[in-house]
Amino acid sequence: MRLVLVILGTLIASSPLAAQWVNYPTAGVPRRPDGKVNMSAPAPRLANGKPDLSGIWMTAEPNRGVGRGTPPPATIPDEAGDQRNITASRQMRDIGIDLPGGLPYQPWLIPIVKERTANEAIDDPHIRCLPDNFLRAYGLPHLLKFVHSPQLLVVLNEMNAGYRQVFTDGRPLPKDPHPTWQGYSSATWSGDTLVIDTIGLRDDTWIDWNGSVLTEAAKVREEIRRPDFGHLEIKVTVDDPKAYTKPWTVTLKQRIVVDTDLIDEICLENEKFEEFVEKIRPKA
16 A cells, blocks of 8 residues: 555656756747647658647646546646656547447456556556556656657657657558567558658557556557647547457547746656755746
8 A cells, every 4th residue: 555655646746847948048939928828730840841749738638637428627728848848648548538339458458457456556567667658648647758860750658768660651560560669660641741650569568547558469550740830730530449349539639838947757776856956946
């Protein structure tokens, strides 16, 4: 029980973060007359004319304690994310919270998820400082930095200095991939939507706090849109017949964070991260 409380405390403490270059202005940010980010301004474009997904992102649907099937409060302000108050998403605990009936688990997985939920995810790889799968990273209270070029999208996760590569140079997915934490990702454009196909994930890759998983059989498709400057919409379809009785789809939303950058948030013994955060945290 003590370990669970420590873990929960770490997640909560990780929320109100401030990064290394706090208050350093981000170039090219469209702003309204009051100085706030114009979230509905047009999305920037790459040299090839496609939307540029570059930026620092956090969840646009913070967890406010709502239950399954309950929409998030309508009062969440549509403004740039606050790097000093990075929130977890509604899907962090249960990625299928908005699906009628929840995720369609295979029978073998049901008791496993039930046990992991009951014991507050004591065996969670995230708790043990192992890498977070990209699907899960969209909902955790850590910043993600997208660096985008016509041939490659790199996603940097400030948690444990993680990274993911999404190739947009036309390469095919490997036929017999060696399983990895992030899998192998190749993408193409469909209009202004970047369609990413990923395979080759490790078995028992956790995707939420309840212990839902992806297996080596999983095929994950992300359809990423940047409809304007301030938002990303990520439609995710998971086809994993080993873990689920049918494919399922969720939409994970992100919002831009400006005037900051990633912090060295490392989950290791004697790491000085929390001490550093306390020094730069704004005083009440």
